[in-house]
Amino acid sequence: MKRKLTFIEGTMYAGGHLPVNVVAGIKIKGNIREERLQLALIKVQKRHPMLRVNVLEDDKNIPYFSTKDSACEIPVRIVTRHSNGDWKKEYNIECLTPFDCKNGPLIRVVWLKSDTESDLIFTCHHCICDGKTILNLIDETLHLLEQPDAAMGTYDTFASILDFIPETVKNNRINRLTAALISRLARLALLVVSLKKEVKRENPYLIHWKLDKETSDLILKKCKTEGSTIHTALCVAFLKAYQSVETIRPHARLYCAVDMRKFIPEIKNDMMFAFPAMIGLTLKKDKTINFWTQARQFKEALTLKMDKMEINKVLMYSESLLSSLPQMTKYARADTGTHDFTLSNMGKASFKENYTTFEIETLYPPATIFPFGNPSTLFSTAFRGEIDFIFSSDEKFVKYQDAVVLKNNAMKMLLNQA
Numbered sequence: 001m002k003r004k005l006t007f008i009e010g011t012m013y014a015g016g017h018l019p020v021n022v023v024a025g026i027k028i029k030g031n032i033r034e035e036r037l038q039l040a041l042i043k044v045q046k047r048h049p050m051l052r053v054n055v056l057e058d059d060k061n062i063p064y065f066s067t068k069d070s071a072c073e074i075p076v077r078i079v080t081r082h083s084n085g086d087w088k089k090e091y092n093i094e095c096l097t098p099f100d101c102k103n104g105p106l107i108r109v110v111w112l113k114s115d116t117e118s119d120l121i122f123t124c125h126h127c128i129c130d131g132k133t134i135l136n137l138i139d140e141t142l143h144l145l146e147q148p149d150a151a152m153g154t155y156d157t158f159a160s161i162l163d164f165i166p167e168t169v170k171n172n173r174i175n176r177l178t179a180a181l182i183s184r185l186a187r188l189a190l191l192v193v194s195l196k197k198e199v200k201r202e203n204p205y206l207i208h209w210k211l212d213k214e215t216s217d218l219i220l221k222k223c224k225t226e227g228s229t230i231h232t233a234l235c236v237a238f239l240k241a242y243q244s245v246e247t248i249r250p251h252a253r254l255y256c257a258v259d260m261r262k263f264i265p266e267i268k269n270d271m272m273f274a275f276p277a278m279i280g281l282t283l284k285k286d287k288t289i290n291f292w293t294q295a296r297q298f299k300e301a302l303t304l305k306m307d308k309m310e311i312n313k314v315l316m317y318s319e320s321l322l323s324s325l326p327q328m329t330k331y332a333r334a335d336t337g338t339h340d341f342t343l344s345n346m347g348k349a350s351f352k353e354n355y356t357t358f359e360i361e362t363l364y365p366p367a368t369i370f371p372f373g374n375p376s377t378l379f380s381t382a383f384r385g386e387i388d389f390i391f392s393s394d395e396k397f398v399k400y401q402d403a404v405v406l407k408n409n410a411m412k413m414l415l416n417q418a
């Protein structure tokens with residue numbers, strides 16, 4: 001395979017030297033055999049073409065994926081497991097350790113190992129992987145640990161994101177003129193902001209917490225009763241929490257990461273893909289609107305924006321920016337954003353809990369620490385009836401102690417509403 005990265009993939013590539021990684025993991029109770037893990041990872045790698053690529057650049061510094069004749073196997077770093085908190089240290093290490101993009105592969109695994117328990121932590125470069133993908137890779141590995149002889153099959157990745165756009169849309173004169181205009185305006189805008197200084201991000205962090213099954217069930221039932229979702233309830237709770245911390249200057253705005261597979265039927269749920277849509281939502285200043293009314297309004301606004309999304313034009317116009325990737329990467333490192341945080345809610349994980357020789361005791365939510373823009377991101381998953389969270393940011397944007405207060409205020413608000 002040899003194809004240019006899409007604009008979103010290229011944005012996540014970020015020049016190839018920065019750690020733009022997606023990390024997720026599980027806690028296993030029971031024994032796993034090393035040879036079975038290696039075999040499982042070999043089969044997973046053979047199934048997914050993007051696990052066999054590296055990234056090179058052309059003479060204009062535009063990145064493209066390239067597949068070697070013989071890809072390097074997925075590396076596994078084995079670490080002795082001492083306690084239930086060891087995974088947090090490894091998450092930090094994995095989030096902040098860049099990949100060798102030119103040589104690949106763009107995936108690696110950490111195995112925290114003890115006699116009776118293990119943590120498996122998967123890390124992928126964000127240019128080939130989103131949160132849904134990495135959870136699927138873990139799920140496939142577990143399946144193969146249980147059934148080493150299972151056939152996994154494979155699939156062909158797309159040659160260009162433009163392949164998903166009908167010819168009538170691509171050849172439409174207005175669309176082509178609009179794409180060309182967007183490209184020119186972007187180059188001009190990037191030229192104007194090229195003198196902005198890079199924001200130093202020197203103290204990134206992750207904060208993890210979990211709600212027990214009883215509390216999680218209480219909140220989920222309340223969301224259903226109020227005609228809301230846990231997704232929009234989290235939006236409102238955290239935006240309000242931002243306003244409650246005096247040392248934070250809130251924007252009253254967040255971005256929701258939306259899975260683009262919803263709009264591109266050719267990309268199946270078990271295929272690797274790294275093209276999220278970012279939908280902005282803003283908290284109204286009207287203090288007379290109660291919590292659940294705001295949550296319902298957010299639900300309606302998010303649904304409306306998704307319904308109105310013209311996916312073909314989104315793909316076409318974004319690809320018109322590909323030539324500006326090097327300048328865009330430079331700008332992103334100097335940008336601070338006009339939003340408070342990004343919400344990436346993965347919802348209920350469909351992992352099988354019990355296997356013949358082991359049990360999945362805990363799912364650790366996906367996480368990333370972005371080295372550009374506003375890195376503040378809230379990740380949420382649900383497994384075994386418990387809602388799990390990771391908040392990531394940097395001291396430059398939100399002080400660690402402020403983030404702890406932020407998290408406590410948001411959870412208190414959510415629980416009071418339930």
